[in-house]
Amino acid sequence: MNPKAIVIGAGFGGLAAAARLRARGYDVTVFDKQNQPGGRAAVFERDGFIFDAGPTVVTAHFLFDELFALFGKKREDYIEFREVYPWYRIGFADGTYFNYGGTLEQTLDEIRKIEPDDCDGYLRLLEHTQRIFDVGFTQLGDKPFGTVGSMVKVAPQMIKLGAWRTVWQMACKYMKNDKLRRVFSFQPLLVGGNPFNTTSIYSLIQYLEREWKVHFAMGGTGAIVRGIVKLLEEEGVKFRLGEEVEQILVEHASTTTLHQSFPDNSSKWTDTKHPMRVTGVLLASGETHSADTLVCNADAPAVYKHLIASEFRPKWTDKKIEKLKYSMGLFVLYFGTKTQYPDVAHHTILLGDRYKEHLAEMFDLKKLALDDFSTYLHRPTATDPSMAPPGCDCFYVLCPVPNLQGDVDWKTMGPKYRDLIIDDLEKRHLPNLRANLAVDFYVTPEHFRDNLNTLHGTGFSIQPTFSQSAYFRFHNKSDDIANLFFVGAGTHPGAGMPGVLCSAKVLEYVLPQA
Template sequence: MTAHTTIPHPNPSATAPTGKTACVVGSGFGGLALAIRLQSGGIATTLVEARDKPGGRAYFWERDGFTFDAGPTVITDPDCLKELWALSGHDLAEDVELMPVTPFYRLNWPDGTNFDYSNDEEQLFREIAQLNPADVAGYQRFLEYSAAVYEEGYVKLGHVPFLDFKSMLKAAPALAKQQAWRSVYSMVSSFVESEKLREALSFHTLLVGGNPMKTSSIYALIHKLEKDGGVWWAKGGTNQLVAGMVRHFERLGGTMRMGDPVTQIHTVGKRATEVETHSGWRQRFDAVASNADIMHSYKDLLAGSKRGADYAKSLAKKSFSPSLFVVHFGLKGSWPGIPHHMILFGPRYKELLEDIYDHGVLPADFSVYLHHPTVTDPSMAPEGMSTFYALVPVAHMGKLSVDWEEMGPVLEKRILDEVERRLIPDLHDRIVTKFHYAPRDFAMDLNAHLGSAFSLEPLLTQSAWFRGHNRDDVIDNFYLVGAGTHPGAGIPGVVGSAKATAGLMLEDLAV
C-alpha cells in the first residue's frame, strides 16, 4: 500500500488561517466531521488514514459491477451533516444527494407478520392497531417520552463534552426524571403491551451496539430523531457521503494522507508533539485527535507514554459492544416488494440477546438486518440486478472464540438460507457475487478491540463522563472523536462527538 497525500485547494470560504495545525488520525465519519470543523475554523488540518479509502466503518467495495457499502446504511438527522457545510457558507447538496427512505424499516416475524415503521402517523397507527388496537394510545405516550429524552439527551447534552464528574452530576437530575436507569425495552414495555411492538420500538439500540434489555432508556430518543428528521440514503451509497465530506474538507484547504497507518503519537511530558506513520513520515502538530479505535489509540499509538499504558489497562476492564457478521451479495433480478431496510426477527428476542451479550455463544437462530439499497438507488448494481447485505450481531472475540476462517462460510450459508426461506425462494440460484465480513476483519482492518463493531457498549455506566473523554485528562492537546467518546456510535453520535471535540480544540488552540 502506497501512502499518498492530496494537495490542498485554496480556501476561499473558511475562517482566516490561525497559523495553528492539527492532525486527525482516522477518516471515519467522526474524524472527517472533526477535520471539516477544524479546517473551517482556520486550523491547518491533516487527516491521516491507514487504509486505501476513507470512511472507516463506512468503507466500500466494488465487485462485478455491484457497489457494497461496508457500514452504516441509516442516515438520520441530516441537519447535523448540513451544518458541516454551512460553517463555511456551503451546502451539503453541492456534494451529496440525499434520498428519502420509506418505510424506514419493515419488520418481519417468523409467523409472517409484517410491520412497516415510518413517520406517516396515520399509516403507523394503522400498523400498530393491527398488532394491538389498545397500543395506539400507548405509542402516542411513548412518543411524548421519546421527545422528552431527545430534548435532554440529544439537544442539550449530545454535543457537550463531559470532562469532569461535576458536569455529569449537573445533568443527572434531568436524566433521573426521565428514568434513565431503566432499559429501553423496560421503558417501551411500560407504554405498549404487544410483544411484537415492544421489539419494534426497542431494536434501534442494536444499530449503535446496545442491548435493548440493558441500554439506557435515553436511547429512546432515536424515535424522535427519525420522526422529525426522517431516514435518508446518500445516492451512490454511504460511501458517497464520505466522498462528499472529503471533497468539502479538501475544498477548504485540508490535507488528506491516505494508505499510511499512524504507528506512534509522540509525546513530551503532558503534550502530544508529533505524529509518525508506517512510511516514516513524521510531523509536528499543535494538537492531535484520534478517530481510531479507542483501545488502539491508547494501547498502540500512545504506547510510548505512561498515559497510554495506564488508560489502556483501564479500558480493558470495560464492556465492549458485540461484533457483526455481514454477508454481502449481488443477485440477478430486482425486488420492488422488498424495502430498503428490513429486520427479520428470529423466534427469540430476549434470549437471543443474552446469547450474544452475556453468554458469548453462536446461537442456531438469529435476527437479520437486511439492507437492499437498489430498491431506492438502482445505481448500486448493474441493470436488472440487486445489491443486498444481511447482517447479524455476534458476540465479540473476547466472548466468542471461534475460528472465523472455518465458521464464516457456515454462518454465511445459514444466513442466506434464512433469507431464501423467508423472502427470495431461489436466492442461491440468483447469486452473481458474494462475500462476508466477520469479527476478525473488524479487528484486522479497523484495529477494533476484540473485533467490536461499535466500540464501548452504550451502558449508562459507560456514557457521558464514563466514556472516553473528548479531551484527554492527562495529555493536554490529545483529543478523541468517534464511537469511543461521548455521545457514542451511529452517524449522528460520532458527528455530535466531532462538534463537542472541535469546540474544545478551537478554544484551546485560540490561546
C-alpha cells in the first residue's frame, strides 16, 4: 500500500507539491478551505466578466512544463501561454511612461528616451543579475536551506554577489536617473517586499524576465489551475474542496516510527532531532484523516500559530512568529467596463511621486496612503478578449496597503478607498471610467486573513529581507516535526509563481521515497 500524503492548500505550491508527491508514489489528497482550487489564484466571475483573483504574471513557464513532464505529458496539451509586450508599462506621476520588456534593444531605446548615459549601466546591471540568477535561482532556488551549514556553504558566493545590498541599492549602483532606478527596483513589490530593504538577490527577477520573457495563459491564470488539476486527477490525486483543516494532529514518536527509507537507503530522521511526527488532520467538520506525510501550502506562520499546538513547536513560538516582518496587505478592485481601452497595456505599474516615503509609511508605520499611491493595473483582455463580453474590457487594480498589524477599519475605509482608486484611474489612465463601469467589487486584507488564512492578512506572507531569506526563512522541512513539510510564499525560496513552484521542487531533496 502506498503511503498517504495530505496537502493543505490548493494554491500553486500545493498543486505542484501534489504532483511531485504523486510522481514519487504517494497516495495524495489535497484539502482546501475554498470551494475551488487555486488559492490566491482563484477566479471570480461576474456578469460575463472573468477575473483572476491574484497572480497574473508568468515569468518562468518551464516550471509548469516540468510538472507535466513528471508523468510523460506535455503542458501545451493543457495550457496555452502567450508572450505579452510590453512586459510592464510603468507610468510616472508626471504622466510619462516606460515600456519595459521585449528585445534588449527595445529596452535600451526606452532608457535612451529618459537618460542615454544609463544604457551602459543597464547592461552592467543585467550582467550582474545574470550572475545572481546563476547562483540564487539555478543553483539554490530549488535546494533546501535547513541547516546553518547550508547557509555557510554559500555565504562567500552571496557576499561576492553583493547580497547584503538592497534591490534599491543595486539599481542605484548602475543607474543614475531616479525614474530608471524605480523601473529597475519595483519588482520586489510583486513578491511582498520593500525594494529599500529586500535583499538584492531578488534582482534576479530581472534576468529571469529577460531570459524567459513574460507570458499570460489564455483563459487567465485560472486556466493554469484547471490544467494542473486535470493532470492531477488523471493521475489519481484526490481533492477535498470546501473543507478546512482546523488542526494538525501531532504525537511524540518513537525511533522506529521515525526511521524511514530514503533513496540512498539512509536514515536521516532520528528520535533526537525529530521527536514528534504528524499523524493526520482534524477538519472543521470534526472528521479526522490520517497521513504518513503532510505538506502545508497554507501560510507558514499561520500554520504554526493556529494549527499546531504550542507544545509541538518549540522553535516557532508565538513570540518568535510575531517578531517576524510581514509583507504588506493588498486592496484589489476588480471591475469590468462597457467600453474598451485599447491603448492600455496588459500590465501597467502606476508609480506615485513619493516612492521611498510611501513604502516606508506602508511597511514600517502601517499607514494607509490616501493620495499619491502606487498601483498595478491588470487588463487581461489586452491579450485574451474572451475574459469579458464582446466590446468590453476586464480589469483589476491592485494597491499595496498596510497589513492588519495596522489600525485601518476596512469596513469603513473599503468603499472610500474604492472611490479614491477609481478617481485616480479616471484622472490618470482610464477616461470616463465611472460612466463606463459595468461591474465592480473589491477585497481588502481581511479577505486574505478570513478566506486565505494568512497571518495579519498579508498578501505574500513574510517579507523577503536578507534576515528572512534562505536559511532564515521558514524551512521546507519542519525543524521539530519529522514528517511535516512546507511549500508556498512564506517558505524558501519565496513568493511569486516561480518561488512557490520551486518550493515544491525542494521536496525532492527532503522527502523520503514512498
